[in-house]
Amino acid sequence: ETECGRGLLVIGSDYQSTNVSLLDPQGNVLSSSFISSASSGVRLNAPLSGDVVAPSTRSVGDRAVLLDRYPTAVITWIDLQTAKVTAQLGIGTGFSANPHDYVELSPELAVVSRFEPNPNAGKEAFDEGNDLLLIDPSKPAIIGRIDLTSALGANGAGYFPRPDKLRVVGDQLYVLASAYSADFSDSLESRIVRVDLPSQSVGEVLTLKGLHGCAGLALSPSQTELAVSCSGPFGGDAIIPEGSGLALVNIDGELSLTRSIPAGEIATDPLAYSLDYVSDDTLLFTTFGRFDPGGSARPDRLMQLNLNDSSTEELLTSASDPFTLGDVRCNAACGSCFLTDAGRGGVVHRFGFEVESAGAQQRLVRQGPLTLQASTKPDSQIGLPPRYLGAF
Numbered sequence: 001e002t003e004c005g006r007g008l009l010v011i012g013s014d015y016q017s018t019n020v021s022l023l024d025p026q027g028n029v030l031s032s033s034f035i036s037s038a039s040s041g042v043r044l045n046a047p048l049s050g051d052v053v054a055p056s057t058r059s060v061g062d063r064a065v066l067l068d069r070y071p072t073a074v075i076t077w078i079d080l081q082t083a084k085v086t087a088q089l090g091i092g093t094g095f096s097a098n099p100h101d102y103v104e105l106s107p108e109l110a111v112v113s114r115f116e117p118n119p120n121a122g123k124e125a126f127d128e129g130n131d132l133l134l135i136d137p138s139k140p141a142i143i144g145r146i147d148l149t150s151a152l153g154a155n156g157a158g159y160f161p162r163p164d165k166l167r168v169v170g171d172q173l174y175v176l177a178s179a180y181s182a183d184f185s186d187s188l189e190s191r192i193v194r195v196d197l198p199s200q201s202v203g204e205v206l207t208l209k210g211l212h213g214c215a216g217l218a219l220s221p222s223q224t225e226l227a228v229s230c231s232g233p234f235g236g237d238a239i240i241p242e243g244s245g246l247a248l249v250n251i252d253g254e255l256s257l258t259r260s261i262p263a264g265e266i267a268t269d270p271l272a273y274s275l276d277y278v279s280d281d282t283l284l285f286t287t288f289g290r291f292d293p294g295g296s297a298r299p300d301r302l303m304q305l306n307l308n309d310s311s312t313e314e315l316l317t318s319a320s321d322p323f324t325l326g327d328v329r330c331n332a333a334c335g336s337c338f339l340t341d342a343g344r345g346g347v348v349h350r351f352g353f354e355v356e357s358a359g360a361q362q363r364l365v366r367q368g369p370l371t372l373q374a375s376t377k378p379d380s381q382i383g384l385p386p387r388y389l390g391a392f
Helices: 149-155
Strands: 008-013 018-023 029-036 063-068 074-079 085-090 099-106 109-117 129-136 141-147 163-169 172-177 191-196 201-207 214-219 225-231 244-250 256-262 271-279 282-287 301-306 312-317 325-331 336-341 347-352 355-358 361-364 371-376 386-391
Touching: 063 099, 109 163, 129 163, 141 201, 149 172, 149 191, 149 201, 163 214, 172 214, 225 271, 244 271, 271 325, 282 325, 282 336, 301 325, 336 386, 347 386
Parallel strands: 099 163, 214 271, 325 386
Antiparallel strands: 008 018, 008 386, 018 029, 063 074, 074 085, 099 109, 109 129, 129 141, 163 172, 172 191, 191 201, 214 225, 225 244, 244 256, 271 282, 282 301, 301 312, 325 336, 336 347, 347 371, 355 361
């Protein structure tokens, strides 16, 4: 394994079925169909649905991890060498828990964010939902939970934390909580929740003032800052809803909101669900287009943001329909960023920048917009469009 990791998982879906392809760190296809909803002979007891994602952080060890979200609520572990399923674990505990992220802390401990609440809790162990579920991946088995209800504070009645993306720095876990009502018709301001892993308890909670519907989370290469992208509340006719924007959160010491940038200052559309750091002072993020019955559709966009002066560059737009640009994932040490594109025949784009080795460190030697270096069709067998990325 190199500093670039071993490769990428590309999850293709038509929202009815799923196919997973593997790419090497340079974006070359290793396996067009590593595993899919149609796989047989791989010990897949619960077939993959059409709503499958990978953890947002790189998987460790010799297994890939897949999260089958709603309504299935199953975690699947797959041997990377043989493509055989080594284990599956249902984490619904009596309801459609909708797991959104997974991070493995050790061979015996992993954390899963469960996005849904259980309106009929109390019938079996660990069935409350809206929590962080603790799992022993070596068994696998559920071994505990961390309740996140307190993250909403005294004014949280009628709302649920809805934990989403996870990041770990040292012995602290950072949780993005989007804070919606039961039917998603209303929301509180999203927040970052710091969880102390040794005590398995909720610590600081930072409210992202003015920002709603936050779903994208990235950790800076220096591991001192989080970037959060927020699409704003559901509904409404505004091209950019109030509450859409970007938050920069200092995590080096006490949690603090260092910058909050309304979407209209850096984009012409609401921010979407994916972003990543190119370097400590450069971000890539996507925006949502929209269908317009009375005119031409607005495209999705991939944008590059200079955090020093807030200048932006448009790197790519969706080819025709909106809602086709998906996950973006960067590796600052390797000089590459990847973006899924369900249009253009279903490809993964690789964008590059130059890096120069400086001992154990890597530093940027060329600033400015990234360049599109390659576009690869990961799935030449089943033909499902790529939506999500994972890394191993």
